[in-house]
Amino acid sequence: MKVPLGITTLHLSQRNALLLLLAVGLLGFGGYDYVQQSQAVDNAxxxxxxxxxxxxxxxxxxxxxxxxxxxxxxxxxxxxxxxxxxxxxxxxxxxxxxxxxxxxxxxxxxxxxxxxxxxxxxxxxxxxxxRERTPWPLQAIAVGGFLSVIGVLSGLGAKNPGQQELRPASEVQPAPRETWVDSHGETIHRLSKQGLSVCFVGFWLSLVALVFGLLNTTGGFEGPPQDIQAAFLGPVGLPMLAGFSFWVGMILSVCLYGVWSFTKYRQLRQRLSAPKPPSPFRHPSRVVTILGTDDGDLSEYGQRVRLTGWAWMIAVGMTGALAYLLYTAG
Structure with missing residues (x-):
């Protein structure tokens, strides 16, 4: 689907069209509810x-x-x-x-x-x-705005980014200066994967321990709900502390993987034939399009861009979830 947009054209796949439709729905309903609440608060x-x-x-x-x-x-x-x-x-x-x-x-x-x-x-x-507004309309507008930006950027991007073939490694001169990440790349990659595996398992085990701690504190599922005063190192507080630590560990592991993956991306970029396409990480429309493309439709270079982008997206999302949880708990 092609949609004229000023001096350019928006190329929308079926997935992007559904994404934009959802975004418009959230923006419309959130805006309508915000106006309704504002009028009710002001005129009541x-x-x-x-x-x-x-x-x-x-x-x-x-x-x-x-x-x-x-x-x-x-x-x-x-x-x-x-x-x-x-x-x-x-x-x-x-x-x-x-x-x-x-x-x-x-x-x-x-x-x-x-x-x-x-x-x-x-x-x-x-x-x-x-007589106060609820946060739902602004939350819906924020989510709808984010989804609309993703959909528009994907539609504005190049049609087939991330499909550039690579020259043989023997035809590329090595970089004049090797960074610390270049020289320790395999170690960083291994530590990021091991750290993520350990923290992932530890996080879910801490949730299991938290459930058992809550059951022991409240006397099981029977009876009315009650408030729980959790000691910092008690059967509830300790699993919560462990879960928080393992969640932070997963964020750090994903960031470590992202650093390693970005280094591999730079190495692969040196093997592109001239003229090289613009760097996806400097053109959001390109990286968004690559993130939504299946691995089978990408070259080795495009797959590395996709993995790097998703690693940083996941790290940002996990950090945002943790910040929101801490904010609401406070």
């Missing part, structure tokens, strides 16, 4: 509501266990009586991974008490209790 008027029921609902999903604050209340607006269960001014449901955070929301809304609710004059049957 306060009314008195009577709480009829409040609880924390446990939701078991593919990502784990989440907790949703559920509050049911009645209110009157312009002589009419309404019932609502909406807590925040959002079309989506806001959940928490920590039960105590969901409980902190409902603890101020005991059944039988009165509280302040907010009503939009244009939609009086859709009130809410807490």
């Amino acid at each position: 008027v306060p009314v008195q509501a009577t709480i009829t029921d409040s609880s924390v609902d446990r939701m078991d999903g593919g990502r784990g266990i989440d907790y949703e604050p559920e509050i049911r209340y009645t209110y009157q607006y312009q002589g009419e009586t309404y019932t609502s269960e909406q807590v925040f001014p959002s079309t989506g449901v806001r959940t928490y991974s920590d039960r105590s955070r969901a409980e902190s929301v409902v603890e101020s809304y005991e059944p039988g008490t009165t509280a302040r609710a907010y009503v939009s004059p244009a939609d009086p049957d859709d009130a809410f209790l807490i």
